[in-house]
Amino acid sequence: MTYNCAGLLAQAVAELPRDGFDELILVDDGSIDNTWEVAQRLGIPAFQNTHSGYGGNLRFGLGKAFERGADIMVEVHGDGQFDMSQTSAAVAKMRGDDLDFLIGSRFTDLRQPLADGMPWPRYLANIGLSFIERLVLRIPWTEFHPGFRVYRRRFIEKLDLDKGANDYLYSFQIIALAAYFKAVCSEIPVRADYRKPHTSVNYWRASINSFQEMWVLGLYILAKLGVKTGIFK
16 A cells, blocks of 8 residues: 555644744755645755655654754654654653653553554564563563654764664664663653554564664663774774
């Protein structure tokens, strides 16, 4: 099935509360629909970062946000799958608890993802992987694979935004780096709708990504032992 990503973007923007935000920006990683034109029509500052993949796109977006003076940046996947109404609460929690990194978790209530239509394979894989990652990284989150994240400048300034995977693996690499740098982390409950059109990673790519995450955990353990390699150099 194909999706009109530009249409999903317009819907996501309409659902996004604007209180608590100074600016909304869009980073377009070479989409072939009219996403760029939709952003222009909606009055959203848009930046092109052609074909760098999710990881490269996120690093580029973080850099642009902080270039424009942001202290806190919210990353929400533009397909509108995640509940946008929690963005204001997330920013308030970042400020009130003086956090470095916050996620919106679908698993604070283990029944909710299934009620929202999450397929059983994704559900079980997320629980299993998150259990292992929680043990190793010592971050007390209920999940480690959300599409809703909030970053503070002081944490991002510790990272090398020229380094990291260009694909979805970077979403986990940045979590491992948060653990390595002892960032102050927390989570809030967020719902994700699996019944409406969305752009989740397919099962084949998700399976590959799972093995890659175990590799990142291995590098993290080595880095904690003093053997720094890969993203931990």
